[in-house]
Amino acid sequence: MMDLIVIPILALLAATAVTVARIRNLWAAVMFTGIYSFLSASWMLILDAPDVAFTEAAVGAGITTILMLATLSLTPRRHRKSGRLSSEDFEERPSKSPLVPLLIVTITGCALVYGTFDMPHFGDPNAPIQVYPQPSFVEKSQPDMHGLPNVVTAVLASYRGYDTLGETAVIFTAGIAVLLILRKNTDDQGTSESQSVTGENA
Amino acid sequence: MNSFPIIRVITKLLIPYILLFGLYVQFHGDFGPGGGFQAGVIFAAALILYGLVYGLPAVHKVAPPKVIEKLTALGLLVYAGTGLACMLLGGNFLDYDVLNHGILTENHFLPEGQHLGIFLVELGVGITVTAVMTMIFYAFAGRERVTS
Incomplete structure (x- = not known):
């Protein structure tokens, strides 16, 4: 079913x-x-x-x-001749023989498939992923968290709270970086009469 | 998008439920699936939807860019502040067990230390993620087309 x-x-x-x-x-x-x-x-x-x-x-x-x-x-659509991309737009590429890329892709694919032979069978109860994040986490979580049922949250926010703090800091840093790169220099937020992506020009 | 009444009406109907679902995922995260990150992106998606349909000035009124910028830092400070509070109470950094409040906790005015710590920490993650996602949308949507 x-x-x-x-x-x-x-x-x-x-x-x-x-x-x-x-x-x-x-x-x-x-x-x-x-x-x-x-x-x-x-x-x-x-x-x-x-x-x-x-x-x-x-x-x-x-x-x-x-x-x-x-x-x-x-x-900007400088590279285009017409409104839509057509096959002519892609003719500038160096057209070398496709054999070398094909060979590289095949070899990489074979290496990756070879690598999967070492992996445990899908759903194997003895696989490291089922054994290693210690079943003790699941057992300890109930008394440690005073009955909080969601073990994932317990691990993320409590046992590994320091990691999650780092992840939040990464999100914060990424946001600041995007802001620094993208924000307009003239700080006229909210009053832009010019064409923007949203509603006004539709 | 003034000429799309169906989209405007449907959006107005949908947004409260998206926000409510975001709050549910945030505050029910320790009992069901979800947590701060998921709630943050759902909340930001509701704001972005509003901005797409009603225009950037409208969403700037709901969530002013200046406030959003400060919220990105506030979420992280809530998270780190929870850790520092644990240290001030005599525990290790982010060791929520010391957040127990004796009488307040025993009489169920406040949750257990671990519950309280996880709640605060997830709240911090949710605030930061919402603010960062909304801020990135503002940064993209506020730009004008490069004249070629």
Whole structure:
């Protein structure tokens, strides 16, 4: 019964990925990456990771898509002859033989597949990932946290609280860096009459 | 987007539920799936949706850029401040057990130290993530097209 959901989602993921790689219209490609993120979110939900699914749906499908569209609408189209990208726009590339890249990709792929042979079987109860983050965390968490049921939160915010503090600092730093790069020099926020990405020009 | 009444009405209907879901994910994170990061991005998504449909000046009124900029730092300070408070109370950095309040905790006015610590820390993460995501959107949306 589960296969009826799993197989279509994985097939759609593969189809979307191929479409993103092949499509030449950048706007459509961005929309397809959004669709890809939403399918991934559904897939995470099937894998019993609802918090990852939340993040994927909000960041991957929502915010990233909007930021990419905003970037596209800001980019000058100097290189284009017409409104849309056509195949002529891509002829400037050096057209060397495709054999060398194909060889490199094949070798890398073989190396990666070879690497997976060492990995434990999917769902193996003796795999390191099931054994190592110590079952004692799961056992200790209830008395340690005075009955807090969510072990993931307990590990993230309490046992490994210092790591999460670092992650929050990274988000903060990244935000400051984006602000420093992107913000207009003249500080006339909220009063810009000029064309912007949002509502006013639509 | 003045000419899209359906989008405007639907957006207005949706945003309260998105915000409510964000609050649920934030404050129920220690019991169900979710937490500060997830809640932060959901909350920011609601703000960004409002900005997309109603324009940048409208969302600037709801969440002024100056306030948002300060909130990015405030979240981190809440997190680190929780850790420092633990140290001041005689424990290690981010050791929430010392946050127990004796009588207040025994009579269930305040949650256990671990609950309180996790709550505060997740609140800090949520504030920072919401503010950073919204700020990045402002930075992108406020720019004009480069004239080629």
